[in-house]
Amino acid sequence: MIQFENVSKRFHDGTMAVKSLNLTINEGEFFVLIGPSGSGKTTTLKMINRLIDLSDGTIFINGKKISDYDIHELRWNIGYVLQQIALFPHMSIEENIAVVPDMKKWDKEKIASRVDELLEMVGLEPQTYKHRKPSELSGGQQQRIGVVRALAADPEIILMDEPFSALDPISREKLQDDIVKMQKEIKKTIVFVTHDMQEALKIGDRICIMKDGEIVQVGTPNELIYHPINDFVKEFIGKINYNEIHFDLENVLSQTHDKNLELEKMSLIPITSSLQQTLKALSKQDQIGVEKEGEIIGYLNRQSIIQHLLNNLKEGEEE
Numbered sequence: 001m002i003q004f005e006n007v008s009k010r011f012h013d014g015t016m017a018v019k020s021l022n023l024t025i026n027e028g029e030f031f032v033l034i035g036p037s038g039s040g041k042t043t044t045l046k047m048i049n050r051l052i053d054l055s056d057g058t059i060f061i062n063g064k065k066i067s068d069y070d071i072h073e074l075r076w077n078i079g080y081v082l083q084q085i086a087l088f089p090h091m092s093i094e095e096n097i098a099v100v101p102d103m104k105k106w107d108k109e110k111i112a113s114r115v116d117e118l119l120e121m122v123g124l125e126p127q128t129y130k131h132r133k134p135s136e137l138s139g140g141q142q143q144r145i146g147v148v149r150a151l152a153a154d155p156e157i158i159l160m161d162e163p164f165s166a167l168d169p170i171s172r173e174k175l176q177d178d179i180v181k182m183q184k185e186i187k188k189t190i191v192f193v194t195h196d197m198q199e200a201l202k203i204g205d206r207i208c209i210m211k212d213g214e215i216v217q218v219g220t221p222n223e224l225i226y227h228p229i230n231d232f233v234k235e236f237i238g239k240i241n242y243n244e245i246h247f248d249l250e251n252v253l254s255q256t257h258d259k260n261l262e263l264e265k266m267s268l269i270p271i272t273s274s275l276q277q278t279l280k281a282l283s284k285q286d287q288i289g290v291e292k293e294g295e296i297i298g299y300l301n302r303q304s305i306i307q308h309l310l311n312n313l314k315e316g317e318e319e
Contacts, residue, residue, distance in 0.1 A: 001061070002059065002060070003060040004023040005058045005060070006057035007021040008021070009054055017043040018047070019040075021214075023218070025191060030183050030204055030205045032194060032204035032207045034200045035209055037195070038212070039213065042161055042193055045191055048157070048159060048191065049159060061074075077156055079151055079152075079159065079188075080161075081150045081158065082146070083162040083166055086146070087146065088134075090133075091133075093134070093137070094115050097114075097115045098111045114152060118151060121148065121185070123144075138171070139166070140168075143164065143171075143175060156189060157189045158191070159191050161193045165194070192204070197238065201221045206219060209233055209236060216229065216230070216233055217230075250271060252304055266287060266288050267284065267289070268290070269290060270290075271291065282302050286302055287301040
């Protein structure tokens with residue numbers, strides 16, 4: 001758990017970047033900080049691992065003041081992912097991932113096993129990629145390495161400072177999906193800074209909207225969308241199709257156990273289809289099949305999609 005108690009940051013030129021911040025980030029939570037430029041979100045993130053020292057107040061990690069931790073111990077137990085991927089260009093991918101475990105004097109077998117485990121976690125075959133240099137990888141692959149390097153020594157907390165903002169839209173969306181899926185497995189406390197509201201709504205358990213160094217509203221995606229505290233929040237969120245952001249076709253489809261189904265007569269769509277693409281297919285046929293890697297894994301019909309949209313609407317109304 002991370003707690004901010006009356007935390008402020010005043011820079012030498014007198015600028016108040018953060019003003020009397022009170023905030024609790026729960027253990028295992030995917031927590032997003034967002035706001036316009038100059039809102040204090042990155043300063044807030046960097047105070048957690050003391051890259052920026054606070055001016056007033058106290059930050060606690062698991063009930064202990066961050067000032068009471070040895071600085072190296074503190075940072076070794078906090079993974080950090082930047083927008084600038086910052087892999088060491090002269091080192092192999094394996095060596096890049098192993099930097100902190102090596103500093104912590106892990107034995108070589110344990111490090112090698114951890115490198116392979118992490119590469120597999122992000123869909124990069126270890127024998128193919130671990131001996132390559134960063135320049136031999138695409139931007140999206142390099143950022144994956146940046147993420148797993150932060151996880152290498154199994155830290156409790158991961159700080160991510162606009163890690164996907166420099167990527168092309170396709171790579172960015174894929175990495176957003178990957179990080180959400182990964183978090184379900186690793187259950188780390190992740191603090192993620194972004195300026196993209198759609199990204200925040202897609203990945204965050206809770207979102208903190210900041211302005212001029214202060215918190216405007218903290219809440220779940222549904223709470224912010226359906227119960228914005230003021231016009232600033234309403235305008236900042238904008239007109240976003242929340243159903244589209246959180247649409248996961250695999251959660252909607254039915255399995256193919258029904259022997260009476262004539263799957264060969266159905267139109268097929270890929271498992272990666274968006275809500276808009278799915279609705280378009282269902283406008284032409286009442287029932288469609290869904291395929292993944294060349295195999296039909298299920299089907300869905302208009303009724304199941306309507307029920308899915310109604311369920312999301314009810315959740316929003318309840319919150």
